[in-house]
């Protein structure tokens with residue numbers, strides 16, 4: 279970024295003490311340091327009000343040295359999350375959560391794309407997995423992952439089905455997928471009866487397992503995981519049951535699959551926002 283004359287700047291807002299969020303934010307700040315992005319962290323108390331957060335965001339919107347603003351979710355229950363996300367300047371919305379960026383994505387215009395969905399597409403692209411004309415099934419309809427990844431797959435000419443808790447005969451619908459994206463937030467829910475043999479399976483779930491029975495259901499006989507479980511009392515598991523790796527054509531691991539790509543795409547979006555804001559990248563080329 280020497281051509282721009284100044285490092286891109288990232289502000290991360292982490293409200294309260296959600297342990298998972300603290301881990302994620304640590305990873306994001308560390309990655310920023312590694313790639314040379316300037317970062318600042320704000321840690322309002324668990325009791326923070328919507329008004330307090332809005333004034334913090336407004337002050338960050340007004341700072342010329344801050345190119346990207348990330349509000350780590352979930353926010354505490356008393357906070358109006360939608361209002362907070364609406365207040366982030368769309369040009370600094372490196373999570374791609376502002377309705378302006380959601381609209382740009384759904385109408386195939388250049389904008390800032392949510393990081394985890396963008397990371398999923400990057401994995402598919404770099405693994406040479408064909409997308410156009412393929413059946414893609416997305417399990418989960420969140421604003422953060424399910425909906426935007428469905429939109430990206432649709433924009434890449436897949437035939438997309440979005441499933442959720444009310445979907446009838448979920449295993450049969452999932453079995454249609456040449457590409458199956460699991461973003462439900464339930465450990466090991468996608469068992470082999472959900473998966474077409476040879477399908478590409480992308481596991482977006484990150485679930486902490488501390489219940490021994492649940493551990494056994496997922497990892498019985500896996501010596502490495504058993505050792506980790508004994509040592510730490512918990513392990514991470516995806517939404518896809520490990521048995522699926524025996525019949526999938528390709529599958530992402532948890533941890534170490536989609537997670538690192540989410541962080542990489544956050545770095546990418548921060549640099550992109552910095553370039554766009556400084557006129558080094560015409561929005562239509564972004």
Ligand code: GUN
Pocket residue numbers: 348349350351352373393394422540
């Ligand atoms: N919480 C879970 N995933 C995300 C994410 O991608 N961005 C933010 N800001 N919060 C999250």
